[in-house]
Structure formats: structure tokens, C-alpha cells
Amino acid sequence: MALAWWAYSTGLHLQTEHLQPSETISEGERTTMPRPNIVFIMADDMGYGDFGRFNNGLTESPALDQLSTDGLCLTQHYSASCVCTPARASLLTGRYPHRTGAIEMRSTRGLDRLALREVTVADAFKRGGYTTGLVGKWHTGVYGAEYHPNRRGFDEFIGFRGGGMNYYDWLIERNGQYQRPTGQYLTDLLTDEAVEFLRRHRQAPFFLSVHYNAPHTPLEAPDADIARFIDPARFTRGVSMVYAMIRCMDRGLARIRAELLRLGLAENTLLLFTSDNGPAMYGAGDDCMARFNCNFAGGKGSVYEGGIRVPMLLHWPAAGMTGGRTVAEFAHFTDWLPTLCAAAQVAPPANVRLDGQNLLPVLRDGKSQENPRRFWQWNRYSPVGDCNAAMRDGDWKLVRPIIAKAMWTAPEEMALDRDWEMHPEHFVDILRTPEPPRQLPPAPPPELYNIAADPEEKNNLAPAHPDRVHRMLQNLETWFEDVEADRRSAPRTA
Secondary structure (H helix, E strand, C coil): CCCHHHHHHHCCCCHHHHHHCCCCHHHHHHHHHCEEEEEEEHHHHHHHHHCCHHCCCCCCCHHHHHHHHHCCCEEEECCCCCCCCHHHHHHHHHHCCCHHCHHHHHCCCCCCCCCCCCCCCCHHHHHHHCCCEEEECCCCCCCHHHHCHHHHHCCCCECCCCCCCCCCCCEEEEEECCCCCCCCCHHHHHHHHHHHHHHHHHCCCCCEEECCCCCCCCCCCCHHHHHCCCCCCCCCHHHHHHHHHHHHHHHHHHHHHHHHCCCCCCCCCEEEECCCHHHHHCCHHCCCCCCCCCCCCCCCCCCCHHHECCCEEEEEEEHCCCCCCCCCCEEEEHHHHHHHHHCCCCCCCCCHHHCCCCCCHHHHHHHCCCCCCCEEEEECCCCCCCCCCCECCCCCEECCCCCCHHHHHCHHHHHHHHHHHHHHCCCCCCCCCCCCCCCCCCCCCCEECCCCCCCCCCCHHHHCCCHHHHHHHHHHHHHHHHHHHHHHHHHCCC
């Protein structure tokens, strides 16, 4: 099953006519082109291995497969984190998550809060004359009115602020007003709201983020979708449910594309689809969600490729982003704020240190660019620099493996998170007690991989390249000190 992926990721697409670069657009045409609408769709815990096109038909994702044929497919695209909150913070700001303060999913401690000094992509687009909307999941400031999406640049918000939500017994907000369940499946409801946003704002440029929570737990899906994948000989119940949830979300993508076409907006709308991080591969017994992901190592929560290398599909006919082109250039979540601002001729945040770069020359014109060094790090509670960290420098990747004790969360805090998400009236204040004490053992030795030759990270080359390991360790430590100093410089939350 890996063959389809490796052929695609190296440019050996079976439909070779789609590999021709798009016609170059002159600078004059670019400056006179009407500003595009932006529709940014994000799944939750999904990998390329969840696309029917890349898994030999294990899943049913015709809309995603069609989008990859119609537009551009980035095969070396990376999230800024292996988990939800920090990944979303980078996408919103164009900055490494540590800088933003949104380092962890523990909303009860405010560790998910995007620092109030941060300027979001929605802020930038709103100032640039766009109508901005967010449909779906937020999770970069669950508690506190000042962290609400309506206060972070989004004119309209319909969704939920926490890290997870039931699909039938849901609780959502509509610009601050709570709405209880109606019996509708949540993924379908979010699609309905996205379509209505398009209809309301068809006359002026808009920036719409659609953040589905599928296929994140809890594992719930319509019966008709579940029935397509119940096959104990092939799938656990957990995998069957994940694939059913993706099938439903895929119909949502099809509806959004159809509505853009019906409204006459498809030509000059930049449509993007990605996932916040790699697929969740955990669960026990028949609830295990471990599944095919193009043979990448690791998954959600890990800085190996399976946790941070995520899909990205784009389609923008007016700018020539069509034809099923494969883009193998390195791309990172921090790149999207400067890229989208450039595409829409919107001024990026001023006097802010952005970590990303504008990818338009790569996406629109097929130009190559020098790949910058990129870094990752995540653990529970306050960051530990030598735990679950990574660095890319060209084809080389350094990995600091997980320290298991740094990944522990107090069960009572997790339970409190779940209670407050479903019963916001129970919330009074975030926890301000010291973090639970922990005694961490020495970190495991670093690992080194050549991703171009070994994308599955099977061959640890650290013993053969001690000098390279030493240099990259120094670079990783310097980066960690820099972003942590930036995080600590932010005013303390109220």
C-alpha cells in the first residue's frame, strides 16, 4: 500500500499530464486580479494515509481525492506541532507555538491560551477589509472572554472552544450564545454553517476557517457511514469509526465546493485543506485506531514524521493552482499566515517576529526555495527542551525521543477539562496552583535521520555522524531558549 504514496511524493504521479507547471501569471495580472476569498478547512487528527487515493481504497474520500486531482498536493508539509493547541496557535500567528503561549491542551490551567499580544491571521484579514468567520473547533483559549474567537479577529464564530466535542450530544456557541443539540450530527451541522456563511458573504471578500473536529474522538458517526466499514477481518471498531467519520466530513467538503461553484466564487477562491497534526494511533483492543499512514513512524503526540507531516491540498484556479500538481518543497504551518496575506494583498502583522515565509512563489510559479531550519517540541505542562523535540536542516532530521514521565497529565485535571467543556456554567477560574511535581529521568540519546533517503525513520544515523548531531543539538537548544524566552516575556494572564 505504500507504493501509491511513494510514487506521488516523489513526483511520479500516474497521471503525468497533471505534472505540467501552470501558466505563469504576469506581475501586472497579479496586481489587477480581484482579491481572492479564502476558505481554510482543517481536519482533526488525520493523515495522508486516510485518503482513499493514497491507501488503495481503504477509505472513501472522493471529494478529497478530487481536490488533490484538481489542485495542488504538498507532499512535504508539516504542522508546527504534533498536537492540537500549539499547531493551531502557529497557524493563527505564523509563529512557533512556544512564542504564542499556547503550548498545551490543558485549558484548566490556561496553557491553551493564545497570548493577548498575538495578532492572528483573522485580525490581519479583518483589518484588510475581509469578513472573517470561524466554524468549528477553536482550542486556543477556552476560558476567559478576552480569548474568545470574536475577540481574536473573527467577526463570526459558530462552534466550540474546547479540545473535543460530542457529535450528537454537542454544545456549541453562536457568537457567545450557547446552543444545545437538535439531533443533527455535528459534522453535518458545521458544514451547514459553512455553506450559510458563503451565502451571506458572497458579495465581498471573506476569510472562512472551517475546523472540523472529525475524526477526533469520541468515535461517533451516522449509521450509514459506519456500515460501509464494519469488517472485523480488516479493521478494528476504532478504525471503522474513524473511516466513517472521514466519509461524512468528505461529503462536507464536496458540499462546500459545490456551493462555491453555484455562487460563482470557485474561480477566485483559494481553498485549502489540511489537518492539525497526524493521526491518533492509540486505543486498546477493538477501540484501537492504529491504521495505515504511508508507513510513517509515530502519530499524534510524536515528533516523528507520522505526528507532524500532514496533508495540504490547495485549489485556486484564478492563480493557476490547478491540474493535480505535486509540490515537494518543504512547507510549515508558520508559512500560511505570510502566504495568505500575500495572496490577498493584506498587510501582515507589523512589528511582530514571524517564523514563516511566503510560499506563493513556490505554489504559483513552481520556483524552488532554500528550506529553512525548522523545529518542534511538545510535552505535557511546561516545556522540557530535550523531550519529544526535533529539528530539520535540509534532508537531515534530529529527534529527541519522548521522556515518558513528561507526557503524564493529572487525571483529575483531564476530568475537569471535560466537565467544563460540556458545562461552562461550572467554570469559575483556571487552576493557579503549581503544576503537579514530576521527577524526570535523563533524556534518551538523540537520533538522526536522512528524511530524503529514509522518510520512514528506520535507520538511526546518529552513531555515524556525531559532529552533525552535536551541531544540530546546539541549534535545537538555542532555538528552544529563544522561543521560551519569548513566551516568558508575554504579560501574565489575568
